[in-house]
Amino acid sequence: MANRTDPAAKSIRGTNPQNLVEKILRSKIYQNTYWKEQCFGLTAETLVDKAMELDHLGGTFGGNRKPTPFMCLVMKMLQIQPEKDIVVEFIKNEDYKYVRALGAFYLRLTGTDTDVYQYLEPLYNDYRKLRQKLADGRYSLTHVDELIDELLTKDYSCDIALPRIKKRWTLESIGTLEPRRSALEDDFEEEEDKEEDDQAMDGVEAGGNDKDYYRGRSPTRDRDRKRDSHRQYRDRDYDRDYDRDYDRERGRGRERDRDRDRDRDRDRHRLRDEKDYGRDRWERERDGRDRERRDRDRGRKKSRSRSRSRSRSRDRKERGGDREGGDHRKRHTRNSASPRRRGEDEETRKKKQKKVKDDGTDHPDPEIAEQNRIRASLGLKPLRP
Numbered sequence: 001m002a003n004r005t006d007p008a009a010k011s012i013r014g015t016n017p018q019n020l021v022e023k024i025l026r027s028k029i030y031q032n033t034y035w036k037e038q039c040f041g042l043t044a045e046t047l048v049d050k051a052m053e054l055d056h057l058g059g060t061f062g063g064n065r066k067p068t069p070f071m072c073l074v075m076k077m078l079q080i081q082p083e084k085d086i087v088v089e090f091i092k093n094e095d096y097k098y099v100r101a102l103g104a105f106y107l108r109l110t111g112t113d114t115d116v117y118q119y120l121e122p123l124y125n126d127y128r129k130l131r132q133k134l135a136d137g138r139y140s141l142t143h144v145d146e147l148i149d150e151l152l153t154k155d156y157s158c159d160i161a162l163p164r165i166k167k168r169w170t171l172e173s174i175g176t177l178e179p180r181r182s183a184l185e186d187d188f189e190e191e192e193d194k195e196e197d198d199q200a201m202d203g204v205e206a207g208g209n210d211k212d213y214y215r216g217r218s219p220t221r222d223r224d225r226k227r228d229s230h231r232q233y234r235d236r237d238y239d240r241d242y243d244r245d246y247d248r249e250r251g252r253g254r255e256r257d258r259d260r261d262r263d264r265d266r267d268r269h270r271l272r273d274e275k276d277y278g279r280d281r282w283e284r285e286r287d288g289r290d291r292e293r294r295d296r297d298r299g300r301k302k303s304r305s306r307s308r309s310r311s312r313s314r315d316r317k318e319r320g321g322d323r324e325g326g327d328h329r330k331r332h333t334r335n336s337a338s339p340r341r342r343g344e345d346e347e348t349r350k351k352k353q354k355k356v357k358d359d360g361t362d363h364p365d366p367e368i369a370e371q372n373r374i375r376a377s378l379g380l381k382p383l384r385p
Contacts, residue, residue, distance in 0.1 A: 002040055003030050011083035012110045013163060017078040017105065020109050021160055025060065026075070028067055035072045044082035047073065051090070054098035057105075057147075059159030060134030068133055071158060077106045081227045087111075091119050101147055106160070108151045113165045114176055116152070121180060123148045 005018050018026060027036050038050060050073060057070040067075075077087075091102025104120055111119070126144035134140055150157050155164070171177035360372030360382030373383040 003348045004079075006080050009079075017110065018075065018295060019348065020078060021075060025065075025067065025071075025159060028060065028065060029072055029075045031185050032067050032072060034069050035067075035075070039072055039076045042076055042080070045078060047076065047080070047082070048090075050100070054102070055237070056133050056139065057098060057101055057158065059135075059157075061135055061137045066134075070098070071160075073102060074105055074109075074158075074160075077102075078109070081110075083367055084115075088119060088273050091123070095260040097126070097130060100126070101130060101144065104148060104151060107159070108162060108289050110155075113171060116165055117177055119169060120148050120152060195300070202340050 005016055009017055011017070021029070040048065054073070056068065056069055058068040059071055060067050081167060087103050087107055090099050091107065093099045093103070100123070104123060107119060108116055124145050124337055126148075128144050130142045130144060130147060132140050132142045146367075147157075151162065152165075155162055168177065168180070172179060361376060363369040363372060363383075368383055377384055
């Protein structure tokens with residue numbers, strides 16, 4: 001029951017006011033000790049006392065992302081939904097700056113676009129210091145006008161996504177919001193009026209015609225003319241700001257398009273590189289298979305030529321071996337012949353030796369032996385002694 005929204009509360013932007021805070025942060029707030037002990041049973045009147053005790057602002061901090069008391073009070077205001085007059089009094093409070101910051105933050109979450117600009121822009125003139133707790137638990141120094149600028153120009157503040165609001169120039173163009181008037185503009189106009197009066201008095205003292213002076217140059221008319229020119233310059237400044245915002249948005253769009261094109265080109269190059277790598281790998285595998293096939297064919301050819309050369313050498317040996325083998329067999333046959341055959345061979349050898357001796361080459365006379373040797377070479381009979 002303590003975490004439910006007030007039944008009399010109205011929906012904000014079509015949803016429960018507490019849903020403006022993310023679910024994770026909402027659950028952390030419900031589990032926080034400050035929420036359970038200090039925020040239980042608070043009303044719109046007693047909430048002011050707790051807001052006056054604040055000494056810093058911020059979203060969450062620490063490793064477990066604990067919410068700050070400022071965020072717990074914002075959640076309590078979303079739960080009880082105080083009246084608009086009470087929130088405006090929070091914003092107009094000049095004694096307690098954190099009460100003003102609390103009211104401004106709540107109005108930024110729940111107020112309309114016109115109310116946000118109407119009640120928060122005057123706070124640009126508040127330059128008081130504020131303590132802000134960072135995510136790591138440390139404190140940083142900021143100012144009220146910086147907080148208001150963050151609420152009006154940023155989309156995220158104190159770990160909460162701020163609802164979108166229209167641009168100021170849009171509200172001015174449709175007539176729902178008047179042009180912004182600076183707090184220093186009245187001072188500038190007073191100084192200009194004083195200078196004009198001084199110039200007018202100098203002209204009167206110099207002997208000028210008062211009637212002609214006031215007929216030709218009226219201080220009121222000059223003041224109106226300068227006010228109109230000032231408004232014209234201010235409108236031109238708004239137009240320049242609008243053009244600058246438009247150029248910035250267009251530049252961001254161009255940067256997004258450039259980043260998208262760069263990502264597309266990188267993906268295309270990556271796919272091309274992967275395709276080329278796959279093609280190179282396939283070609284390398286194909287070359288490897290072709291090389292293995294060539295090496296295999298070359299090995300086969302070498303083995304075939306080696307077998308052919310081996311068969312040729314075997315055939316050559318066999319042919320030469322037949323002759324040698326025949327002689328060997330003859331010798332073997334001769335050697336392994338019977339004693340009778342061996343005796344016949346010896347007689348034949350002796351006859352041949354005797355026949356050689358009958359040539360007369362062994363004659364004791366050297367001249368006759370030389371003549372017989374010549375005659376034997378010519379095929380003639382030897383000389384007989």
